[in-house]
Amino acid sequence: MTERTQGAFARPGVSPTNDLADLADGFARAWESRPDERHERWFTFADHPIRIRVAGAGLAGDVFRAFSHLEREPDGSAPALTVDLWDEGETGVGVEGVAPSGDLNDHGETYASDDGFVVVTARPQTRTALHRVERRLIGWVADHGRLTQYELGRPLHSELMLWHKDRGVQAIHAGLVARDGQGVLFGGPGGSGKSTTALTCLKAGFEYMADDYVALEARPDGAYDGHSLFCSTHLEPDHLQKFPYLRPHAIPGRLPREDKSLVLLSDVLPNGLSRKARIRAVALPRVVDAERPSVRPATTIEALLRLAPSSLILLPYAGVAAGEFEKLSTFLENIPKYWLELGRSMDEIPDRIGEILERHT
Amino acid sequence: MKPETRLGPNTADVAAKVIDGEAIIMNLANGLYFSMDEVGSAVWEMVEAGFSLGEMSDRLQARYDADRETIAGDVNRIARQLLDEGLVVETEADAPLHDGPGGDGGRGTYAAPTLNRYDDMADLLALDPPMPGLGALPE
Known part of the structure; x- marks a missing residue:
């Protein structure tokens, strides 16, 4: 059996790499402009240390709760994955061209850069970009109060599965x-x-x-x-x-x-x-x-x-x-x-x- | 189909495995999956080995106590089913890729191969289509 190529993910007119840069800029602005909304915790996924930073107290509570049994203290190890998320509703920081979409179903759409390294997932209330080589996941959430039950129970599900797969898990x-x-x-x-x-x-x-x-x-x-x-x-x-x-x-x-x-x-x-x-x-x-x-x-x-x-x-x-x-x-x-x-x-x-x-x- | 027709797994969409004389074949594109028992699993192994339908019949006739006409008819029928389900494709090869499955030396009791079809995943798949796989990262 052969594995399908990244070409199957290609979407004309979009640039996952640009999306990643835009989301990174958005998170940086949210993180810098709202120090009162900064939340950071470390977790263990498949024996690897993961750092999650969230700008937005409500979103942080939702995300951290689903992983709370995996929480760990930082020990100076480099993170095997850095997750940076922000809530536009809580921070007031948005990104041009990124908005809630009623056209998407709950599982959203995924597209990747030509080399397959950057994978963007767009869902009705969220947009994430995973850089598989740099091991960085950045995500925008329109309003954490409108996340689906699935997103609350299994945050970043597909993104984390891909990250695990890349680690052989x-x-x-x-x-x-x-x-x-x-x-x-x-x-x-x-x-x-x-x-x-x-x-x-x-x-x-x-x-x-x-x-x-x-x-x-x-x-x-x-x-x-x-x-x-x-x-x-x-x-x-x-x-x-x-x-x-x-x-x-x-x-x-x-x-x-x-x-x-x-x-x-x-x-x-x-x-x-x-x-x-x-x-x-x-x-x-x-x-x-x-x-x-x-x-x-x-x-x-x-x-x-x-x-x-x-x-x-x-x-x-x-x-x-x-x-x-x-x-x-x-x-x-x-x-x-x-x-x-x-x-x-x-x-x-x-x-x-x-x-x-x-x-x- | 003609006896010289050769089939191969539809590698773009299908994953399959033969274990202990049974085969499981999954069509990842539509969510249908299948199993085949002893004779059927031998057919699948010969598909993977690139046998022609005639060569499959020869091999099965040597292994089982059934007449050639019955075996050839069953091979033709199961090959058609595999094609119709999108599990195999016709190939242009003119010889097998390798020797295919070995026998146990004795002649077994023949049972017509059956393609068991399971569709319980298909409805779910329609609601939640799979995302294509991404290539492995460079070392």
Whole structure:
């Protein structure tokens, strides 16, 4: 399989490099002119130090909350990525030609420079430019109060996936929980039970990394680590009813089409969140007609059929490189795999996950 | 299709893998994905190796206890399905790229190859089209 070229991203009449320069100028002006709105924190993404600076207190609060479990103290290390964001509404600083656009859908448009180094993503309320070589991400937000639930729960999602991919870390559609740093990864399409499993395990005392997106890293010794990206979960109304401990923290959608509730788990069980785990097994949740959950072995092809489509087809950037499919296949060929058949009772799900871990740690 | 027709994976849009005698084939352009079991996975490996349809039939006849006419008909049918789904393209090559899949030495029980089609990702993909991949950064 060949990877598509940057040409597929080309958009006549636009210059990603100029957009990057304009956004950099805008951020510099916002940062300089509004010292009262400056906020800076450091985070750990896939073991790398990341610095995020935000001009605008409201925007800073929204962005930092989704990554709060990944926060770290600066230790003098150079950042592997610098993220600079500002809110035009809060700072009063705009950029000529950059304005909210009702023509874009929530996922926006992405275009890249001819060399592929600069990638611009335009969404209705935001515009970002990532320089993949300089490892700098700059973003404008029109009004943080109009960000979608998706943007609040998973800020800079596609941009961070590309950054991870450039570091050899594959963002996949999966959940991950652990005990003592030893993890079970949950794979499957939406509605298969990843969130149910992960959130039930979180409540039972497991370390929680994710219920939807995990950054998968192959270690030189052949082991695999799973890194957390966001501390958010998005739940359908009936799904939320299954988790009374989350209901007080549910944030309803702001837009009519947002029927899910967003829960930032750092608000609920901050001590239950973790940055990463060594992956010891894969479980493939699926709902069956049974009372109690059970576990049985799965084949590599079954696991690939559950994990690969939603990981590779739907995730931005990750889907078209042959290497990504090959990496996921290699991972699944080299790790124990199980079907996790979810019955009507959720109570014993953590027991089944614990049993899998006991077999493989 | 003619026995001398050669197919190759549609590398622009398709990712595929054969593991333990089963194949998974993903069309990343439209979100459809497919699986094929033993005989089908052997066909896919021969597609990747650049076999002609006639050469595929020869190889399958040597490996399985089925008559030539049945096998050739099945190969033609599955090749047409792969083409219709955009998973393969016709090539101009005049010889295989390599020897293709090896057999286990015995003659297995033949089962007509089936292309299992999954469309649960396609609707989601229509709502959220994938972004083309970006090239690797220079070292």
